[in-house]
Amino acid sequence: MGVHDQIDQQPALGGLEDSLGFLLRICQLRVYEAFYERFGEDELRPGEFSVMWVIHLNPGIRQGVLAATLRIKAAQMTKMVRRLEEQDKISREIPDDDRRSVRLTLTAMGESFIADQQAAFFGNESYHNHPLPPAEAAELARLLRKYAGFAEAGA
């Protein structure tokens, strides 16, 4: 036993446990762990479900609009879209009214994939598996939206 016993067993954090930046990083790590545990074997990467989900809801959405909506940079979106196209989950179309742009749609396989995985992403069987009861999870979501500067519905 030495002079460092207390430090080695329970280091002081001095308010770090109240820092939103620190806490958000820890929680993000937890999300990624849970995500890979559930979706890793399906070769699904974080972000890809969200991208496919928004295309599913907005067939023909412009690639740039999708990128801005999900805060994904253009260069990274290109790579993700090409990857999903190679997997035959989405299709790209160059519209005649603006041949610079790209419009995205789910393929039949993509729609099928979303239908299969939807409950695992949302819903009670969600990959999250966190200890928050529904009311607190909803309040956490509300505060995160406000933190991020998202407009509130029904405000």
Next chain:
Amino acid sequence: MGVHDQIDQQPALGGLEDSLGFLLRICQLRVYEAFYERFGEDELRPGEFSVMWVIHLNPGIRQGVLAATLRIKAAQMTKMVRRLEEQDKISREIPDDDRRSVRLTLTAMGESFIADQQAAFFGNESYHNHPLPPAEAAELARLLRKYAGFAEAGA
């Protein structure tokens, strides 16, 4: 004007805006942007302040204990510690009672750095600059701690 007007202006999100995984990623992006805006010129990286802060509060802390506390992997912690040592912000010591381990302490320059930047990391002049009033920020922190599985003080 075309059939995609609605989609291009306000794509439907279909509940994605309630997903904690999605929201945590967006909020994390915001944190990093704010962090680099404030600390980027000081060559400080996310994680480095937290590491130095915990060493400041727990001088002589073992490197592995520090890594476990802050959820940083051992290999990455080695690199961060070497970098901070090169910058003369921390010092490494091999203790006689266990010569496998490494104990970390802030140098005078490290202590001075923490003293200078403390208010910019915590406090009201924090780099965060989010729109949450104090009570909601505190509630957000509480929910994030619970989400992450942190033990509550005074529970």
Next chain:
DNA sequence: TATTGTTATACTCTATAACTATA
């Protein structure tokens, strides 16, 4: 044999800027 930390490697993610084709 197990543990602490280090090194090497590879892969992903991200940021930036130059580039193309279209407008």
Next chain:
DNA sequence: TATAGTTATAGAGTATAACAATA
């Protein structure tokens, strides 16, 4: 000239496993 998307490149973060020193 400006815009949408692509490509190329480099850097930073992360994961993994092999490794050395010590217990």
